[in-house]
Amino acid sequence: MKKVLCTAALFFLFAACVTKPDIKPYTWEDDLHQRLLTDFSRTEAEVKDYIRKYIPDVTDEQMRQWEASKALECMTLDGEKRYFRNAAPNLFRVDSACYKIKAAKDGVSFSGSEKVNIEHLPEVIASVKKEGIPIVAPKRMRVTYTLTVDSNAVPAGELIRCWLPYPRQDQPRQQDVKFISASEPDYAFSPEECLHSTLYMEKRAVKDEPTVFSESFEYTSNAEWHNLKPENIQPYDTTSSIYKEYTAEREKHIIFSPRMRELAAKLTVGETNPLLKAKRIFRWVNDNFPWASAREYSTIENIPEYVLDNHKGDCGQVSLLFITLCRISGIPAHFQSGFMMHPKAWNLHDWAEIYFEGIGWVPVDQSFGVPTFARNADEEYFFLGGIDSWRMIVNSDYGMPLVPEKKYPRSETVDFQRGEVEWEGGNLYFPQWDYHMDIEYLDN
Structure with a gap:
C-alpha cells in the first residue's frame, strides 16, 4: 500500500511539473517592447485615412518625406512598420504646411484653458500690482x-x-x-x-x-505672478545647496551632452543676467517646438534630446528641455507637475520652477508659453515667472521613489x-x- 501511495505521489508531482505554466521572469526589455507596441498601434492605412480628410491625394512619397523629417512618427517593431497612435493628428501640428491646410479647413480657435485665461491673466496681474x-x-x-x-x-x-x-x-x-x-x-x-x-x-x-x-x-x-525686472535679480551664491543641486545634471533626462551645452551657449551668448538668459531660452523653445501629443515618457531614452530630434513636445517634454538648458546656463531649475484644472479643460500637466537670488522659486509653464492672445508685455511673458490659479500640484520632481515602494x-x-x-x-x-x-x- 505504501508503494502505491508513493507511486501516486510521484505521478501527481510529475503532472504538476508538466502542467504548470512557464512563467517568464520579468525583464525591462520585454516590458518596454510591450509599451512600444501599445503606443505604436497605427497602420499606414489608418494614418492615411486620417490624412486624406485634409490631403485627399496624399502620396507615398509625401509619407516618406514626413517620416524622414520626423513630422510623422513611426518605428519598426517585430519586423513591421508601426505608427504612433496620434501620428496623424500630430502631423498637422508639427509640419507647417500641413498645419496651414488644416487651419484653412477647420479654422483656428482658442483651447479651453486659453478661453479661461484670456480673462483670468489680466485679473491676476492687476491683483498682484494692487496688493x-x-x-x-x-x-x-x-x-x-x-x-x-x-x-x-x-x-x-x-x-x-x-x-x-x-x-x-x-x-x-x-x-x-x-x-x-x-x-x-x-x-x-x-x-x-x-x-x-x-x-x-x-x-x-x-x-x-x-x-x-x-x-x-x-x-x-x-x-502666482512675479513682476520680474532684470535689475532686481541678484548674483547667485554659487556655494549654496540650492545652486549646486539645481544646476547639476540628473539621470536620466537632465544630461549636459555636448549638443545641449553648445545650444545653451548659443542661446545665451553675451548675456549675464539670469532673467534675460531664461527669457531667451523660454522664447526659443516656445517658437520652435509646437505642442504635440506625446508617446509615453517611459519609452524615451532622453526627453530633451527627443524634443530636439523630433521638433515637437508636450508639456513635460518642453519643460525638461527648458530645465536642462537653464541648468547648463547656471539658472537653478526643477520639474513640477500635476494637473491643469481649468473649468471644462482639466488635464494632466507639467511645468517648471526656476530660482532667482533675492526672489526665490518662480513658476514657468513652458508649454503655455507666449499666449497668442497676449495684449501687452506682462501677458506675453506671464508664464515665465507666473502661473494661473487652475492647478493641482502633485510632484516637485520626476522619477523619484513612491512611498510605499513599488x-x-x-x-x-x-x-x-x-x-x-x-x-x-x-x-x-x-x-x-x-x-x-x-x-x-x-x-x-
Missing part, C-alpha cells in the same frame, strides 16, 4: 478621483496595490488641503518629503468585477499623475485600467 504680493486669486475645488482596474485584469483574490495622486501640502500657492474620504478603510498618505504626493490603498480582486479605488478632497489653488517599474517612470497599480504578478499598465476626475468649483 503687492505674488500669490493671489484663490480658487477652491472639491475633487473626487477614481481609478478603475478592468474586470479580471488580476486573478480573483489577488491583492491590488494602488497609488493615487494627492495635492501637495508644502507649496505656498496650494493651501488648505482637506481630506474627505477614500474608498478603502485603510489608506496611507506619502510623507511630505516624498516628491510624489500619493494616497495609497490596497484591495483584493473579485472575479468578473472591476476593482475601483477612489478618493475625495478639497484644496485651494492660487495664481515592486515593479511604474507605468509612468518619469511623471506621476494618473496613478499607479500593481499586483504580485506584475505592474498593471494603462490599457488595463482607467481614471477619472470629478471637479466641483466652490465659492471662495
Whole structure:
C-alpha cells in the first residue's frame, strides 16, 4: 500500500511539473517592447485615412518625406512598420504646411484653458500690482478621483496595490488641503518629503468585477505672478545647496551632452543676467517646438534630446528641455507637475520652477508659453515667472521613489499623475485600467 501511495505521489508531482505554466521572469526589455507596441498601434492605412480628410491625394512619397523629417512618427517593431497612435493628428501640428491646410479647413480657435485665461491673466496681474504680493486669486475645488482596474485584469483574490495622486501640502500657492474620504478603510498618505504626493490603498480582486479605488478632497489653488525686472535679480551664491543641486545634471533626462551645452551657449551668448538668459531660452523653445501629443515618457531614452530630434513636445517634454538648458546656463531649475484644472479643460500637466537670488522659486509653464492672445508685455511673458490659479500640484520632481515602494517599474517612470497599480504578478499598465476626475468649483 505504501508503494502505491508513493507511486501516486510521484505521478501527481510529475503532472504538476508538466502542467504548470512557464512563467517568464520579468525583464525591462520585454516590458518596454510591450509599451512600444501599445503606443505604436497605427497602420499606414489608418494614418492615411486620417490624412486624406485634409490631403485627399496624399502620396507615398509625401509619407516618406514626413517620416524622414520626423513630422510623422513611426518605428519598426517585430519586423513591421508601426505608427504612433496620434501620428496623424500630430502631423498637422508639427509640419507647417500641413498645419496651414488644416487651419484653412477647420479654422483656428482658442483651447479651453486659453478661453479661461484670456480673462483670468489680466485679473491676476492687476491683483498682484494692487496688493503687492505674488500669490493671489484663490480658487477652491472639491475633487473626487477614481481609478478603475478592468474586470479580471488580476486573478480573483489577488491583492491590488494602488497609488493615487494627492495635492501637495508644502507649496505656498496650494493651501488648505482637506481630506474627505477614500474608498478603502485603510489608506496611507506619502510623507511630505516624498516628491510624489500619493494616497495609497490596497484591495483584493473579485472575479468578473472591476476593482475601483477612489478618493475625495478639497484644496485651494492660487495664481502666482512675479513682476520680474532684470535689475532686481541678484548674483547667485554659487556655494549654496540650492545652486549646486539645481544646476547639476540628473539621470536620466537632465544630461549636459555636448549638443545641449553648445545650444545653451548659443542661446545665451553675451548675456549675464539670469532673467534675460531664461527669457531667451523660454522664447526659443516656445517658437520652435509646437505642442504635440506625446508617446509615453517611459519609452524615451532622453526627453530633451527627443524634443530636439523630433521638433515637437508636450508639456513635460518642453519643460525638461527648458530645465536642462537653464541648468547648463547656471539658472537653478526643477520639474513640477500635476494637473491643469481649468473649468471644462482639466488635464494632466507639467511645468517648471526656476530660482532667482533675492526672489526665490518662480513658476514657468513652458508649454503655455507666449499666449497668442497676449495684449501687452506682462501677458506675453506671464508664464515665465507666473502661473494661473487652475492647478493641482502633485510632484516637485520626476522619477523619484513612491512611498510605499513599488515592486515593479511604474507605468509612468518619469511623471506621476494618473496613478499607479500593481499586483504580485506584475505592474498593471494603462490599457488595463482607467481614471477619472470629478471637479466641483466652490465659492471662495
